[in-house]
């Protein structure tokens with residue numbers, strides 16, 4: 001037992017976010033906290049946080065802050081399940097508790113990054129995150145990526161903390177050069 005559980009993590013996260021100025025400050029402060037949490041006892045993770053879905057990765061709420069300040073989810077990825085290409089419009093911190101999570105990044109190179117059309121995306125390299133590791137992102141500019149697990153790897157479970165209640169994000173169509181705001185739902189309801 002590490003003595004560092006979900007309640008301690010949430011309280012410290014609340015404090016450091018309140019003190020942080022910009023998104024990069026938030027992720028610098030929260031990343032070591034999430035690293036400590038996922039490398040501790042993890043007894044806060046219950047069976048409902050490991051729920052998977054056959055057709056799509058599953059998003060299970062762990063904590064959604066009452067004032068919408070931040071939210072924490074477990075995502076469960078079966079082999080072959082991927083997100084679409086997306087951004088989050090906010091900062092985030094991701095930690096892996098089981099398996100290997102792969103993130104494939106894209107770089108937007110057209111000059112006006114606020115437009116929903118005329119989007120020119122170039123492929124960047126992948127990142128493979130093993131158990132106990134943490135990554136972060138900030139919207140400076142939008143962090144555009146797809147995340148998932150290839151067919152030949154095992155089920156993966158990751159914790160995702162976002163700088164707001166995560167109820168919508170942009171999904172990109174590389175061929176059309178467009179993006180669209182999509183509402184997402186999790187397994188609370």
Ligand SMILES: [Fe+2]
Pocket residue numbers: 086087088145147
């Ligand atoms: Fe993402």
